[in-house]
Amino acid sequence: MSDDLWWVYVLQCRGDRLYTGIARDPHARYQQHVSGKGARFTRAFPPEQLLASRAFATQSEALREEARIKRLSRPAKLALVSGWQAE
Structure with a gap:
């Protein structure tokens, strides 16, 4: 992964919940979530898998995405993620 990129990632969490975040390295950030050092949400609903991630050139672009x-519905999030996996 390039150090110049920011990534938007989506996690599948316990209770069939989805979590979206940004990071420089989504795989390392996933490990932080798994170890309980991530967001409050993922401490309450531990992640089960990294569904997908997508690169952006700037932090600002990643934050907007x-x-x-x-704001999307769950079905819309899952449809979006399925498109990312195909890239």
């Missing part, structure tokens, strides 16, 4: 995704 994260905010947009968080």
Whole structure:
């Protein structure tokens, strides 16, 4: 992974919940969530898998995409993530 990129990632969490975040390294951030050192949400609902991640050139772009995704319905989030996996 390039150090210049920011990534938006979506996690499948306990209780069939989805969590969206941004990070420089989504795999390392996933491990932080798993170890209980991530967000409060993922401490309450531990992640089960990293569903997908997508790169953005700037932190600002990643933050905008994260905010947009968080407003989507669950079916829309899953449809979006399935498109990311195909890339």
